[in-house]
Amino acid sequence: MPVLLAQLSDTHVVADGTDEVLYVDNNARAAIAVAAIGQEAPSVAAVLATGDLTQWGTDAEYDKLAEVLAPLNVPILPIPGNHDTRAGLRRCFPDHPWPAAQQEGDHLSWVVELDGVRIIGLDTTVPGAPGAAFDPDREAWLRAALSISHAGPTLLAMHHPPFVTGIEWMDASGFVGLDRFLAVIAEAPVDRILCGHMHRPMSSMVAGVSAEVGISTAVHVALELAPEGPVQIIRDPIGYRIFRVDGSAIVGHTRYVDTGEAPFAPAWADIN
Ligand SMILES: [Fe+2]
Ligand SMILES: [Fe+2]
Structure with missing residues (x-):
């Protein structure tokens, strides 16, 4: 039997009553996606949440995130993004198999096996910085x-894709240790790399492995491939x-939500 996994990414949940200008309603859009995941048939076995689950990593935001995700009745597999905090994620997802409490600053990486599928969550974050790191410890x-x-x-x-995307202002935050990461992947039994962070879907190949960025529920990064292109x-x-x-x-697959569209049978549906 195939295993179905959903990937939710970059929800950037905020606290109720925030006056931050977000350009979309992050919480409402995350809730719409959560509701749609819950209606998937066949149901998904788990929801992989590829980081930036909150906007600023505050306790109030994690409380709201827990509320937004509460309708999901399958395991949620969260990895940190640069907008998250490790302490906040541990508190928000107490049942997740996090590594044992470590020294402050240690990465929050984990391995879960689900219906025969091994899922590795690699923490690429650098606390307080937007970019990625893959250091000797990792x-x-x-x-x-x-x-x-x-x-x-x-x-x-x-969270961070291990490739240069061409959207320069997003690439600028960098990936320290990218060559070190690629050397591991070149020798490793990894079938697919799933990322977030870029706020628009992308795909590439790294060291012979397909690497993909998921679709965000928050505002997207505009597709701007011009060198030194504007932030949009x-x-x-x-x-x-x-x-x-x-x-x-x-x-x-990609499931779009909140489009106002629904599936319907065309006149030629009986061609088979
Ligand atoms: Fe993000
Ligand atoms: Fe990010």
Whole structure:
């Protein structure tokens, strides 16, 4: 039986009553996506949440995030984004198999096996900074995680994509240790890399592995590939990804929500 996994990303949930200008209603849009995930049939086995789940990582925002996600009745697998805090995520998701409490600053990476699918959550964040890091500690951790043999597919989730996207103002925050990361992936049994952070869907290949950025429910980054192009955002359609994992066959779908559209049968539906 295929395993279905949803990927929710960059919800940027805010506290009630915020006066921050967000250009869209982050909380309402996250709630719409959550409701749609709950209506998926067949149902998804888990929801992978690829970071920036809150806007600023405050306690009030994590309380609101818990409220927004509460309708989900499947495991939520969260990874930190640069807008999250590690302490906030631990508090918001107390049942998640986080690493044992470590020294302040240690990365919040984990491994979960779900219906034969191994999912690795790699914390690429640098507290207080927007960019990514893959340092020797994380290299050792990832090599150890991947050294454990696993008969089924392995998905690697990380907030920051391990490739240059061409949207320069977003790329500018950087990925320290990218070559170190790619060297691990080149030798590792990883079937798909799933990311967030970029606020628009993208795909690439890194060290022979397909790497994809999910779709955000908050405002999107505008597609601007000109060198030194302007910082621009856009209210593109929102939604989430669904990955259908059937052994090593992994297909990524996109579910748009809040479009005002619904499926219907065309006149030629009986052509088969
Ligand atoms: Fe984000
Ligand atoms: Fe981010």
